[in-house]
Amino acid sequence: MVTYLFILFALLSIASAIGVVLNKSAVNSALFLVVNLVALAGIYLLLQAQFLAVIQLLVYAGAIMVLFLFVIMLLNLDNEENIFNKFRFRYGVAFIVGIVILAQLLYSLGSWTDTLPAVSPKMAQVGTVQAVGNVLFTHYLLPFEVTAILLTAAVVGALLVAQRKIQTKE
């Protein structure tokens, strides 16, 4: 059962990732990315990382994708079909680079695949909100607080960068 669900989610995520890359309209790309994120959240659930699955849905598929869609609609983009037909050379280079990276990753994976461990039964206790909170608020407290500073700086920086130029009075 878990294997079939994994195959389903894996195919869904790969198909939606290809959809993100190959779609002409930016809005459709963003919606395909939402499908990809939901499929990955499903895989996280299969791996018994419940907290991360929920966070993935809330933060990525909720907040970040709403931000993306807002920006796409703010900028009033047109489809890029006229751009998409040129530059065959770019496609060749891109696919060669992609195949090289995939071959490297799969080769390094294949040489280690005998030594990989089986699923640890401990994960059922490790992936819950309680377990994550226990570690996050004790051992990782300082990085957690630094994250707060990082998010504040990001919000202030985004506002500063994106605001219109203020007219200075002489």
Next chain:
Amino acid sequence: MQLSWLLALSAVLFTIGVIGVLIRRNAIVVFMCVELMLNAVNLTLVAFSSHFGDINGTILVFFSLCVAASEAAVGLAIIIAIFRNNLSVDIGKINLLRW
């Protein structure tokens, strides 16, 4: 569900993200492909965390999510600023810093 299958899925997603960054010219779609790559790496971390029963990988994915959120906010703000000056988000036309 073998760990190697998860890692292979992550490698495939990462590669699709790389190809997307290389062939697309819309800055927002390039950004989405970067998010794809981030997610692929997150999947690797969760897979290892799950298979070793170790919580540190999960925590690392949590922090990586925070960084991705702030990166998305700042990156989209930069895209808006470029669009104001340039009236385009085509990365072929953004050549102010080009050598």
